[in-house]
Amino acid sequence: MGEAPAFFADSLLGDFPNGVDLKSEGHKTAICIGSKIYVIGGADHESTAVIGVQIFEKSSGEWINPTVLGTKPKVSNGHSAVLLNGDRILVIKGNSKSDGCFWFLEVGTPFIREQEKTHGNEVVAWSKGVLGNVEKPIVISGPSGVGKGTLISELMKEFPSMFGFSVSHTTRAPREKEQNGFHYHFSDRSVMEREIKDGKFLEFASVHGNLYGTSVEAVEVVADAGKRCILDIDVQGARSVRASSLDAIFIFISPPSFEELEKRLRARATETEEQIQKRLRNARAELEQGKSSGLFDHILVNDDLESCYENLKNILGLTEGVKTAHKTYPELVDLPVEHLVSKIDQKILINCGAGEYQKASDNMYVICLIHFLLCTQSILEFWHLIPLVQVCSGLVFAQRRGPRTDTRTKSICHQSFH
Numbered sequence: 001m002g003e004a005p006a007f008f009a010d011s012l013l014g015d016f017p018n019g020v021d022l023k024s025e026g027h028k029t030a031i032c033i034g035s036k037i038y039v040i041g042g043a044d045h046e047s048t049a050v051i052g053v054q055i056f057e058k059s060s061g062e063w064i065n066p067t068v069l070g071t072k073p074k075v076s077n078g079h080s081a082v083l084l085n086g087d088r089i090l091v092i093k094g095n096s097k098s099d100g101c102f103w104f105l106e107v108g109t110p111f112i113r114e115q116e117k118t119h120g121n122e123v124v125a126w127s128k129g130v131l132g133n134v135e136k137p138i139v140i141s142g143p144s145g146v147g148k149g150t151l152i153s154e155l156m157k158e159f160p161s162m163f164g165f166s167v168s169h170t171t172r173a174p175r176e177k178e179q180n181g182f183h184y185h186f187s188d189r190s191v192m193e194r195e196i197k198d199g200k201f202l203e204f205a206s207v208h209g210n211l212y213g214t215s216v217e218a219v220e221v222v223a224d225a226g227k228r229c230i231l232d233i234d235v236q237g238a239r240s241v242r243a244s245s246l247d248a249i250f251i252f253i254s255p256p257s258f259e260e261l262e263k264r265l266r267a268r269a270t271e272t273e274e275q276i277q278k279r280l281r282n283a284r285a286e287l288e289q290g291k292s293s294g295l296f297d298h299i300l301v302n303d304d305l306e307s308c309y310e311n312l313k314n315i316l317g318l319t320e321g322v323k324t325a326h327k328t329y330p331e332l333v334d335l336p337v338e339h340l341v342s343k344i345d346q347k348i349l350i351n352c353g354a355g356e357y358q359k360a361s362d363n364m365y366v367i368c369l370i371h372f373l374l375c376t377q378s379i380l381e382f383w384h385l386i387p388l389v390q391v392c393s394g395l396v397f398a399q400r401r402g403p404r405t406d407t408r409t410k411s412i413c414h415q416s417f418h
C-alpha cells in the first residue's frame, strides 16, 4: 500500500469532476470509477522518469500501488485525463507533439481482470496512441520450429495490452503444457469439419496431418478487447487470409539454415521422430513458397533471436526513433499544457484556447477514437472523414499503434535463407 497526505485523500472523498487537475498535488489528475479513484501523475513508485499511477480505494481509504504493465509514458509537466467507456482512460500529455502525447491507461477491461488473477494485485496497463494509423492484424508464418511462437511470446510480454493472440482450433493432441482455450481450442475432427462447413472459420488448412483453423470469433475476441490481433498460421492459411477481407500485414519467418531448423525442432522435443520428419519435409515446401510467392510483405531471418525480435519491432513501428511509413493524418501540432478536454460519443474535443488574433475554433482539435475494425479500408476511411467535416483542424486517432505499410512492399531483414 502506498502513502499519501491525509488532506489529499480527504479531497478525493468529496465530489469532483472526472479528470480534475489536482494542481496543488503537482498536476495529478483523478478519475473515479466505482469505488476506485485512479490518480495519474507524479513519479512512478519504481522510476521517477515515468508517469505514476496510484489507486485510492474510497471504501477503505487505502492507497494501492498497482502492477503497471506496458510501456509507460515519460513524465511531463502536465496532462489531462478523460474516461472512455468506463474501463480505459485517455491521457493527453501537454507540451508535447501530437504524435507522442496520447496514451491509454487500461483499468477495468477483461484483459486487466485476467491479469489481476495472475498477479494477485490491482493491474493497469499503458499503451501509446498513434495518429492516423489503422492497426492491421499481423499474420506470422514460417516452417515449424523456426521460432514464430517464441517471437510472438516476446511481443506479448513486452506489449501486453497492445497485442492479442488469435487462438486457433486444431485437431492435433495437446502437448504437455498446452491449455485448451489458451494455446489452441483443441477439437475433434468431426466437430471441426462441421464447423468449417458452417462457415465458422476465416481460414483453415491441413497441416502436418492435422486440421488447423482461425475462427472468425478468435479474431473478433481480440478486436473487441481493443487489441491488435496476431495470427500464427501456416503458409496455406496466410494465402487464404490474403484472399479474405481481413487487411493484414504478412510476415514470413525463415531459419538461418535448414540444419538449424532441424536442430531447433529436435531440441524442442515436442514431436515424435516421424512427426519431425514430416514437419521437415513440409518445411522445404513452405520455405520455397515463403520466398517466391509475393504473398509476404516482410521476410525475417530468425538467426539471432534478439536481433530478429528487434527487426520485427521495427516492422511494426515499435522501436523508438523508427518512423512509421505513410502517416497520412494529420500535420503535427504542439499541445500546450493548459488545454480543456471533453468527450462526445467517440470523439474527444481538445480546446487549446485562442491566441490574441485567433478565433476560439482555431485551436480546437477533434480526435476520433477508432478501434481496430474487422472491415475493409473504405469503411475506415469513412470513419476518418465524418469528424473532419465539422472541425477546423482534424486530428484523427487510432487506438494502439501499428505502421501503415504498403501492402506487398517486400522488405527482407537480415540475410535471406541459404
Ligand SMILES: Nc1ncnc2c1ncn2[C@@H]1O[C@H](COP(=O)(O)OP(=O)(O)OP(=O)(O)O)[C@@H](O)[C@H]1O
Pocket (backbone or CB within 6 Å): 142, 143, 144, 145, 146, 147, 148, 149, 150, 151, 264, 265, 267, 268, 302, 303, 304, 305, 306, 308
Ligand atoms: N533464434 C533462435 N535461436 C535458437 N533457438 C531458437 C530461436 N528462436 C526460437 N528458438 C527455439 O526453437 C524452438 C522452436 O521455436 P518455436 O516453438 O517458437 O517455433 P514455431 O515456429 O512456433 O514452431 P511451430 O510452428 O511448430 O509451432 C524453441 O525451442 C525455441 O526456444
Ligand SMILES: Nc1nc2c(ncn2[C@@H]2O[C@H](COP(=O)(O)O)[C@@H](O)[C@H]2O)c(=O)[nH]1
Pocket (backbone or CB within 6 Å): 141, 142, 143, 144, 148, 168, 169, 172, 203, 204, 205, 207, 212, 213, 214, 232, 233, 234, 235, 236, 237, 238
Ligand atoms: N492455417 C493455419 N495454420 C495454423 C493455425 N494454427 C497454427 N497453425 C500452424 O500449424 C503449424 C503447426 O503448429 P503446432 O502448434 O502444431 O506446432 C505451425 O506452422 C502453425 O503456424 C491456424 O489456425 N491455421
